[in-house]
Amino acid sequence: MVSKVVDDINVQMPYDVYPQDRDQSTFKAYLTVVVRDEKGDIIKVHKQWSRSPTFNFMGLFLPTNWYSNTNNTWTITNTGGTSYTYNPGSGSNQNALSYPGTSYNEPAYLVMIQVGSGQQSNPYSAYTLAAPIANGTGSGQLLYGYPSVSQTPTVSGSSVSFTISQAFNNQSGGTVVITELGIILDIYMYNLSAKAYQNFGYFLMWYDVLSSAISVPNGGSIVIYYTFTVNP
Numbered sequence: 001m002v003s004k005v006v007d008d009i010n011v012q013m014p015y016d017v018y019p020q021d022r023d024q025s026t027f028k029a030y031l032t033v034v035v036r037d038e039k040g041d042i043i044k045v046h047k048q049w050s051r052s053p054t055f056n057f058m059g060l061f062l063p064t065n066w067y068s069n070t071n072n073t074w075t076i077t078n079t080g081g082t083s084y085t086y087n088p089g090s091g092s093n094q095n096a097l098s099y100p101g102t103s104y105n106e107p108a109y110l111v112m113i114q115v116g117s118g119q120q121s122n123p124y125s126a127y128t129l130a131a132p133i134a135n136g137t138g139s140g141q142l143l144y145g146y147p148s149v150s151q152t153p154t155v156s157g158s159s160v161s162f163t164i165s166q167a168f169n170n171q172s173g174g175t176v177v178i179t180e181l182g183i184i185l186d187i188y189m190y191n192l193s194a195k196a197y198q199n200f201g202y203f204l205m206w207y208d209v210l211s212s213a214i215s216v217p218n219g220g221s222i223v224i225y226y227t228f229t230v231n232p
Contacts, residue, residue, distance in 0.1 A: 013084040029209060029228045031181070038219030048211050050220055050226065052123035054182075057205040060097065064088045077127040078201035079184065086189070095189040095198075110147050111202055112168040113224050116180040123207040127178055142176055142216065143169040161229040168224070170216045181224060182207040 028049070033037035035044040053061070059074030067073065067089030074086045088096050117140070118130025135144040153160045164183065170176050183206040189198050206226070216222050 010108070011102060019187065023057050026231050027229070029086075029206075029226065032225040032227070033178075033210075033214055034225075035214060035216060035222045036221050037217055040221075041152040043220075044214070044216075046210070046212065046214055048208075050206070050208050052126075052207045052209075054126055054204055054207055055124055056127060056203050058124075059086055060205075075185075076200070078187075080201060081127070082201065084189075084200045094192045096192065097187065097189065110149060110164065111184045112144060112147050112184050113164065113206075113226065114184050115142065115168065115178045115224070116182075117177055119180050119209040123209065126182070126207045127202070127204050129182055129207070131180075133176065133178065137171040139172055139174065140176060141172050143171055145169070159229060159231050161227055163228075164226040167221060168216070168225055169221045170218055172218060174218050178217045178222075180207070180209050180212065183193055183226060 010117050029051070031048060031050045033044075033046040034042060035046070037043050039097075056076045057075055062074070067087065071089065075083050076086050077083045087094055114129055114132055116129035116132045120126050120130050134141045137143060147164060147166040149164050150162040153162045182204045184202050185205055188199045189200055190196075191198060214222065
């Protein structure tokens, strides 16, 4: 009877609830890779959407009141495979992220954009790259530059974005092929009960498999840009 009444209601759906061309998500991320040869000339520009926040990221992204109201914790796993319990809610083992504080030398900070030569079918569960490329000048290695974050957000109309970037140089003596990459943080936690800091280690927060492999020639370089946009 109820379903019959609902079916008989002669009301048109308001036009503005239908999908529109202008409708899109309020948060987007994409990555750009610029490849240069040994002369510094650009030989390739690769760009793709990035859709791979990891399980670690999602746990830290949840609001504190979710943990308090549900009395739940989250297990985060560092790149070495060691797991820690993240509990920002309440209780004797309550902890919290330690944001950069140079006076205490206990920051939570960006370590690097790491590159690799493997791939994983389930990026969400990834806690390390499948085959990380080491920092160095040996065979198959790349020299990692320092990561950089936009000092101020870029505002364009109602859109706001910021970028994480990092350069890599190839002095290995041969071509190095990149198929995966990710953003890694070094996370410090402050245990409110013990009133002490603890370094949880390196954590993979964002992971992507490239839609096509990137070849970096010997003597060449790349710059990787991760751009995160709100209200794109």
